Amino acid sequence: MVGPLRIMDWIWLAIGLCWAVAVALEARGRIRAGAVLLDIGYNPQREMQLGLGVLMLLGGCYMAITSSKFRIQGMAFMAWGMAQFAMATHRLQLRQAGIFGRRKLIRWEDIVEYHFDPKGDLVLKLRPNKGWSGSVGRVDYVQRQEVSDLLASKVQAGEGPKNPE
Secondary structure, eight states: OOOHHHHHHHHHHHHHHHHHHHHHHHHHHHHHHOSEEEEOOOOTTHHHHHHHHHHHHHHHHHHHHHOSTTHHHHHHHHHHHHHHHHHHTOOOEEESSEEEOSSOEEEGGGEEEEEEOTTOEEEEEEOGGGOOOEEEEEOOGGGHHHHHHHHHHHOOOSSOOOOOO
């Protein structure tokens, strides 16, 4: 018969593996997106996520090293801490392969047109088969012209990019 602590070990192992897979997918997405051409993102929770990641990583290491009873739980906390680091460093970026944002990589060839809304959000219209169009994130006023120039050089739409500014 399996005891309750053994069942919890399996649950913590599954949680830790899920966080490790999330970190691996984030790293894979960054590699596939290519080199950073322009970093335009802002993550308002960056400091909190970095602090939480450090605490989770240190606490997980302590648990994994000092206690055989909580070793698997400690490894799960270490994976969760690494996921916090990955989330803290995820920003809206223009990269070689496209725009790497919150949702996923949006390839240059999938963008039909773009514009900045009055609040400063970068709004994209994608090809019909891609299914999603909308705002990808806010761009500082200082960087808007540089972002617009880079987008104009990369977007190969038939009508040309739409930019009201």
